[in-house]
Amino acid sequence: xxxxxxxSTASEASLYVAIVVFTAALVLxxxxxxxxxxxxxxxxxxxxxxxxxxxxxQQQFETxxxxxxxxxxxxxxxxxxxxxxxxxxxxxxxxxxxxKGDIVARLDTQRLRAQQEELNASLVRVKADLNLAKINNDxxxxxxxxxxxxxxxxxxxxxxxxxxxxxxxxIEASLNSMKVALDRAVLYAPFDGQVNRRFFDExxxxxxxxxxxxxxxxxxxxxxxxxxxxxxxxxxxxEPVIIQIGEQNAAGVVTQRLSVRNIQTRTVDILVTLNSxxxxxxxxxxxxxxxxxxxxxxxxxxxxxxxxxxxxxxxVFVLGDAAQSESGTALEARVxxxxxxxxxxxxxxxxxxEGDRYIVDGTHKLSxxxxxxxxxxxTQAQTQTERKSYSELSAPESGGQSGAQNSAQYxxxx
Numbered sequence: 001x002x003x004x005x006x007x008s009t010a011s012e013a014s015l016y017v018a019i020v021v022f023t024a025a026l027v028l029x030x031x032x033x034x035x036x037x038x039x040x041x042x043x044x045x046x047x048x049x050x051x052x053x054x055x056x057x058q059q060q061f062e063t064x065x066x067x068x069x070x071x072x073x074x075x076x077x078x079x080x081x082x083x084x085x086x087x088x089x090x091x092x093x094x095x096x097x098x099x100k101g102d103i104v105a106r107l108d109t110q111r112l113r114a115q116q117e118e119l120n121a122s123l124v125r126v127k128a129d130l131n132l133a134k135i136n137n138d139x140x141x142x143x144x145x146x147x148x149x150x151x152x153x154x155x156x157x158x159x160x161x162x163x164x165x166x167x168x169x170x171i172e173a174s175l176n177s178m179k180v181a182l183d184r185a186v187l188y189a190p191f192d193g194q195v196n197r198r199f200f201d202e203x204x205x206x207x208x209x210x211x212x213x214x215x216x217x218x219x220x221x222x223x224x225x226x227x228x229x230x231x232x233x234x235x236x237x238x239e240p241v242i243i244q245i246g247e248q249n250a251a252g253v254v255t256q257r258l259s260v261r262n263i264q265t266r267t268v269d270i271l272v273t274l275n276s277x278x279x280x281x282x283x284x285x286x287x288x289x290x291x292x293x294x295x296x297x298x299x300x301x302x303x304x305x306x307x308x309x310x311x312x313x314x315x316v317f318v319l320g321d322a323a324q325s326e327s328g329t330a331l332e333a334r335v336x337x338x339x340x341x342x343x344x345x346x347x348x349x350x351x352x353x354e355g356d357r358y359i360v361d362g363t364h365k366l367s368x369x370x371x372x373x374x375x376x377x378x379t380q381a382q383t384q385t386e387r388k389s390y391s392e393l394s395a396p397e398s399g400g401q402s403g404a405q406n407s408a409q410y411x412x413x414x
Contacts, residue, residue: 047328047329047371047372047373048328048365048366048370048371048372048373049372049373049374049375050359050360050362050366050372050373050374050375051359051360051361051362051374051375052319052357052358052359052360052374052375053301053302053305053357053358053360054355054356054357054358055299055301055318055352055353055354055355055356055357055358056299056300056354057297057298057299057352057353057354058297058298058299058300059295059296059297060293060294060295060296060297061293061294061296061298061300061339061340061347062291062292062293062294063291063292063294063340064289064290064291064342065228065231065289065290065291065292066287066288066289066290067225067226067227067228067287067288067289067290068225068285068286068287068288069223069224069225069226069243069272069285069286069287069288070223070224070282070283070284070285070286071221071222071223071245071274071280071281071282071283071284071285071286072221072222072223072224072282072283073193073216073217073218073219073221073222073282074217074219074220074221074222074273075191075193075216075217075219076196076214076215076216076217076282077190077214077215078197078199078211078212078213078214078215079104079105079187079189079190079211079212079213079214079215080187080206080208080209080210080211080212081107081184081185081187081206081208081209081210081212082184082208082209083107083181083184083185083208084205084206084207084208085107085108085109085111085185085205085206086107086108086203086204086205087105087106087107087108087200087201087202087203087204087205087206087212088106088107088108088109088202089105089106089202090104090105090198090200090201090202090212090213091103091104091105091106092104092105092195092198092213093195093198094195094196094197094198095194095195095196096194096195097192097193097194097195097218098189098192098193098194098195098215099189099192100189100190100191100192101188101189102188102189103186103187103188104187104188104189104195104213104215105186105187105212105213106185106186106187107185107186109182109185112178112181112182112185113182115178116175116178116179116182119171119174119175119178120175122171123168123171123172123175126164126167126168126170126171127168129164129167130161130164130165130167130168132164133157133160133161133163133164134161134164136157136160136161137154137157137158137160137161140153140154140156140157141154141157187212187213189215190215191215191217192217192218192219193215193216193217193218194215194216194218195213195214195215196214196215196216197211197213197214198212198213198214199211199212199213199214200212216282218277220273220274220275220276220277221273221274221277221280221282222255222271222272222273222274223243223245223252223271223272223274223286223288224269224270224271225269225270225272225286225288226262226265226267226268226269227267227268227269227270227288227290228266228267228292229261229266229267229268230292231290231291231292232257232268232270234290234291235254235257235270235288235290236254236257237254237255237256237257238253238254238255239253239254240252240253241253241254241272241288242289243272243286243287243288243289244286244287244289245280245284245285245286245287246284246285248279250274250275250276250280250286251274251275251276252272252273252274252275253272253273253275254270254271254272255271255272255273256269256270256271257269257270257271258270272286272288294339294340296339296347296349297349298339298347298348298349298350299347299348299349299352300345300346300347301316301345301346301348301358302344302345302346302360302361303341303343303344303345303346304360304361304362304363305317305358305359305360305361305363306336306338306346306348306363307363307364307366309333309335310335313335313336313337313350314335314336314337314338314348315333315334315335315336315363316333316334316336316348316350316352316358316359317331317332317333317334317358317359317363317366317368318331318332318334318352318356318357318358318359319331319332319356319357319358319359319372319374320332328371328372328373329371329372329373329374330369330370330371331359331366331367331368331369331370331371331372332368333368334350334351334352334356335350335351336348336349336350336351336352337349337350357374359372
């Protein structure tokens with residue numbers, strides 16, 4: 001055998017060895033992969049653990065509503081003179097506290113007093129005329145009794161006496177009227193309160209009935225609300241309520257409920273008397289919270305239980321009717337319609353029945369027919385506690401219901 005044949009035989013042997021080694025390595029890799037898959041199969045086939053809730057069907061639900069109103073004083077008035085004239089003195093400033101009977105302003109009364117003096121002089125004159133008429137009447141009566149004067153003369157003196165009496169009464173009535181005018185030239189505070197407006201200063205000439213001073217009572221303030229007629233029965237007279245004024249809550253009592261409906265707004269006014277005026281002023285915005293009932297069959301679900309469906313509807317995953325096994329329970333997708341949501345929960349109607357167990361969250365990981373297993377009671381309780389704590393932390397800090405909650409959208413129920 002020559003050297004060429006020996007070299008060819010060695011190459012073939014090396015090739016055979018390489019093929020055998022490659023084949024053995026490939027077999028080992030396939031065996032290792034098979035063992036790995038066999039080890040992973042139980043874990044891959046294990047059903048997904050989910051948190052569930054139970055559907056509770058109800059025949060109606062309530063939505064919160066906010067009724068806006070204004071704080072007002074139970075007594076508020078604008079004082080004016082009932083006769084025109086020039087203002088002589090204004091004794092109060094805006095913001096001053098006044099008590100009932102305090103003098104707040106005066107008119108110039110020089111002209112009235114001059115007229116009063118004129119009437120007093122006239123009264124002296126007509127009283128003198130009356131005295132003379134009495135003397136003449138007595139004298140004529142004596143003469144008539146002695147047949148020295150005619151009866152006609154007596155009638156004339158009687159008439160003169162009556163005229164003199166009438167003139168005296170007329171002047172006295174004018175003096176009484178003048179006294180009233182002088183009294184009315186002074187403005188008095190009609191109740192305890194505070195001056196909120198001073199419309200004129202000294203020297204101004206005002207007409208009768210023109211407002212000069214505005215006064216607001218310091219009694220317990222009231223809040224007036226225009227309540228929709230369909231929820232007016234929720235607020236009975238004497239019922240305690242909590243209203244929101246600015247950033248604070250205020251307690252009060254419903255004291256009046258008007259029996260007349262506003263023609264323009266179709267609402268009914270109620271008055272809530274506040275227990276305290278602390279940090280409250282007339283004109284402040286107030287909010288009264290109520291609820292409106294809707295006759296609609298459905299269920300409350302957390303919004304995390306909803307996933308997008310077709311044609312604007314939503315899906316809810318529920319556990320199938322089959323009993324849960326080691327491989328879990330198959331999921332079913334139920335189509336629902338959202339009737340109302342407050343941002344955290346939704347009232348839905350659709351293919352849900354009492355007692356159905358729905359998936360609370362994580363619906364983006366699920367699909368119809370997927371095998372799942374319900375988490376243990378302790379796990380579900382812990383999950384719900386964490387969700388509640390998160391909601392409380394993310395909720396806005398406010399004295400009452402948040403604006404987002406109050407303005408929650410409601411659709412589909414008339």
